[in-house]
Amino acid sequence: MSVVSRTVAAIPVRTSVATWQAITDLLAPANSAGRGRLEAVTNIAAVLITAEYTRQAPVVVIPTSGPRVRIRTAHGTDAAETQAGEIPLAVRPCAASGWTMSLPCGIDDIEEIRAALDRHPGIEVRDVTDGVTVDEPAEGPATEGWSIDYEEMERP
Amino acid sequence: MSTAVYVNTATYAATHVATNMLGSIRSIVKGSGLDPGRIRESWDILENGIATWLASRHLKAVTLEVYDPRTSADDLVGRFDFTIDYGYYPDGDGDLWLDPDTVAYAIRKNGAFPARCEYRIVADTAPGRPDVRGWATTTYRSTAGFTRHVVGTAIGGGSLGAGLAYYSRSGT
Numbered sequence: 001m002s003v004v005s006r007t008v009a010a011i012p013v014r015t016s017v018a019t020w021q022a023i024t025d026l027l028a029p030a031n032s033a034g035r036g037r038l039e040a041v042t043n044i045a046a047v048l049i050t051a052e053y054t055r056q057a058p059v060v061v062i063p064t065s066g067p068r069v070r071i072r073t074a075h076g077t078d079a080a081e082t083q084a085g086e087i088p089l090a091v092r093p094c095a096a097s098g099w100t101m102s103l104p105c106g107i108d109d110i111e112e113i114r115a116a117l118d119r120h121p122g123i124e125v126r127d128v129t130d131g132v133t134v135d136e137p138a139e140g141p142a143t144e145g146w147s148i149d150y151e152e153m154e155r156p
Numbered sequence: 157m158s159t160a161v162y163v164n165t166a167t168y169a170a171t172h173v174a175t176n177m178l179g180s181i182r183s184i185v186k187g188s189g190l191d192p193g194r195i196r197e198s199w200d201i202l203e204n205g206i207a208t209w210l211a212s213r214h215l216k217a218v219t220l221e222v223y224d225p226r227t228s229a230d231d232l233v234g235r236f237d238f239t240i241d242y243g244y245y246p247d248g249d250g251d252l253w254l255d256p257d258t259v260a261y262a263i264r265k266n267g268a269f270p271a272r273c274e275y276r277i278v279a280d281t282a283p284g285r286p287d288v289r290g291w292a293t294t295t296y297r298s299t300a301g302f303t304r305h306v307v308g309t310a311i312g313g314g315s316l317g318a319g320l321a322y323y324s325r326s327g328t
Contacts, residue, residue: 014171047199050179050182
């Protein structure tokens, strides 16, 4: 599966909540079916952003079709430099329902955050030191999607 | 343009201090054996208020007040203050920093609270502050019988500094 990566400026350019709102804007347009799920975890995500877990490891989004999306946050002086270079996604992967997400979290907070996410099916938390091993969506009917094969593009 | 640089530096400093002050309070809550759910569930309201009043320079202090709901007057059992100094670095170069060791020291010195204890976060503001959704006026619980211990400056940014102090019962 192809992967698209983005970095979003966090503290001090944005507060932790404003950073998650910027990530939400990146992933889902206003009034789209999937946006409410992102907004519902704003406070949980803001805690993770404040702790800078999203700097150490990405938020991973697996849409129902199209490339997987990884989003990191930039903090401190990196944040100011990052903001000017933020690039929207060609296709916003959480516009439709059915996507899943993995949030990075430190071991000291993971039990608390996992319990808080119990009410948010399809959004999971993983140890920030783990590799990204998010389950793929169950096989279903073929969908008309597209993706960018970056490995192919980088071949000489 | 120099004005724009100043505005950005001051805004960045306020955001840095606000968010990290809230993060530090959460560390104190968890490190003191209190339930972090309450602070997490109100994160957007708390951060918005603290950041707004820091940027407008109305914020004087942010306090974590710990109390025992089983006592008749919800008596204070502990308290942590982050006191804002707007002139901590009169010629601040814009450096943004957080000293988690200062916070960890205060947690260690204070010790844990009984699991039955609850807490709230109080912002002390100067007159004329802008209203922020979700905040209401209140008064502090009495600190009679407590001693205030100043730990040091825990967070800095631009000209701002946030000093940390905790309260313990006198004679303990």
